[in-house]
Amino acid sequence: MAEYVPKYQGTVTKYVFVESPLLTAKDLAVKAYEISAGVMIKETCFGLQVTGKPEEVESLVEAIRAFDPTHIFIKDRGFPPGDERRCRANLGGARPGYLGHEFEMQRVRYISHGLARVAGMDTGEIEEAAARRPDEERAHPLDLKKLKELIEAEEP
Amino acid sequence: MVKVFIYPATSLILSDMVARFGHEPLGSAIGIRERIQTPGFESPPLQITPEEPKKGLKWAAVEVPSGVRGRMAVYGPLIEEAEAAIIIKDPDYAFGCMGCARTNELIQFHLRNKGIPVLDVAYPTSDEEGVGFVAALKEFLTGLETEGSA
Numbered sequence: 001m002a003e004y005v006p007k008y009q010g011t012v013t014k015y016v017f018v019e020s021p022l023l024t025a026k027d028l029a030v031k032a033y034e035i036s037a038g039v040m041i042k043e044t045c046f047g048l049q050v051t052g053k054p055e056e057v058e059s060l061v062e063a064i065r066a067f068d069p070t071h072i073f074i075k076d077r078g079f080p081p082g083d084e085r086r087c088r089a090n091l092g093g094a095r096p097g098y099l100g101h102e103f104e105m106q107r108v109r110y111i112s113h114g115l116a117r118v119a120g121m122d123t124g125e126i127e128e129a130a131a132r133r134p135d136e137e138r139a140h141p142l143d144l145k146k147l148k149e150l151i152e153a154e155e156p
Numbered sequence: 157m158v159k160v161f162i163y164p165a166t167s168l169i170l171s172d173m174v175a176r177f178g179h180e181p182l183g184s185a186i187g188i189r190e191r192i193q194t195p196g197f198e199s200p201p202l203q204i205t206p207e208e209p210k211k212g213l214k215w216a217a218v219e220v221p222s223g224v225r226g227r228m229a230v231y232g233p234l235i236e237e238a239e240a241a242i243i244i245k246d247p248d249y250a251f252g253c254m255g256c257a258r259t260n261e262l263i264q265f266h267l268r269n270k271g272i273p274v275l276d277v278a279y280p281t282s283d284e285e286g287v288g289f290v291a292a293l294k295e296f297l298t299g300l301e302t303e304g305s306a
Contacts, residue, residue: 004198012189017168065176075171076181078188085201103249104168107279110286111169118290129291137245137278139268 008040012057013077016048016064017101019108020071028072032064042081046101047072049081070115073108158300161238163263164250165231169279170242173290177297182238187230204230216262223255224262231263240300241267241274242293248279273300 018028029043032050039052039060048064050057065072079086088095118126158179162170165184174181191203199205204226212225215232243264250260267274275296280286 002198004196004203006193006195009193009195011193015168073168073172074175075168076183076185076189078185078192080192083192100164100166100249101168107281108169110280110283111173111290112286113283114280114286114288114290117287118294121291126291126295129287130295132284133288133292134278134285137276139243139274139276 007083008051008080010053011051011080012054013049013051013080014057014061015046015075015077016050016061017073017075017105017108018047018068018071019073019105019112020068023068023071028064028067031067032060035063036060040081046105049077051080070112070119073111158239159237160297160300161235161241161267163241163243163260163267164247165234165263167244167247170244173293174242174297177294179240179297179300182234184230187234191230215266220258221255223253224258227255227259228262231259232266235263235266235270238267238270238272240272240296242296243267243274243276245276245278 016028016032018025025043025045025047029041029048032041032048037056037060039050039056042049042051050060050064052060061074065074081087082089084090086095118129121129159182160174160179161182162174164170165182167183171181171183171185188202194203196203197205208229209222209225212222212228212232215228215235216225251257273296275292277289277292280289
């Protein structure tokens with residue numbers, strides 16, 4: 001096995017997704033470049049990938065989020081941008097792993113709506129809204145009586 | 157700041173919500189980044205070496221397939237670090253081979269067995285459910301802060 005020397009050692013990479021009626025990925029990239037202060041930014045179809053030292057990236061993504069707080073979503077990424085093991089330029093064909101993003105991006109409009117509404121609520125109203133969730137969402141551990149019945153019903 | 161394990165571990169929504177409400181999300185990216193950023197012997201594509209199934213023995217029995225143990229070597233340390241967890245019930249996209257399916261079950265088992273605060277939610281399918289989803293997460297995550305500071 002070859003000796004492995006990581007690229008961009010000591011850095012973190014974050015995905016920035018934008019799903020906004022007021023801000024496109026390109027607008028966001030331009031705004032991000034203006035305040036990047038040396039942090040590496042890669043513009044993508046869904047938003048940006050930001051790579052740099054942890055503290056620099058943290059302050060940059062917080063500033064980016066402020067442009068449209070309810071419509072910008074951020075998560076960590078393990079690989080730096082353009083990594084040969086993950087980049088489709090080297091692999092050929094579509095890059096695996098975007099299925100989850102595609103699925104969740106169909107749901108973020110509800111989250112944006114929720115964030116906008118919850119921002120104006122006080123503690124009591126938040127508690128009330130949280131309690132209105134469908135009952136089946138909550139964990140229901142198996143009832144002990146039911147478990148006993150199941151054990152007893154087991155045939156030899 | 158509390159370390160919150162998110163399931164599915166690749167979730168954008170959960171990762172964002174946890175960070176937005178002031179805590180640290182623990183997911184796949186953290187485990188993978190640790191391997192990608194560590195110099196040593198190259199073991200593409202994820203720097204996961206034949207040693208991982210041995211490390212995974214801490215969280216999965218020896219008769220469990222090595223693929224599950226290898227995956228648990230990535231997730232196990234994160235679960236041990238976790239001080240709280242958020243679990244999305246039956247996420248449509250978190251399917252995969254039996255290795256992935258069994259690892260998902262093991263992750264949830266370890267999280268529930270650990271005795272840390274766990275919040276169960278489901279993906280919202282309407283604006284109203286979105287409000288409930290965000291409110292539940294905010295209530296849970298704000299509560300963690302209060303518990304931590306007490």
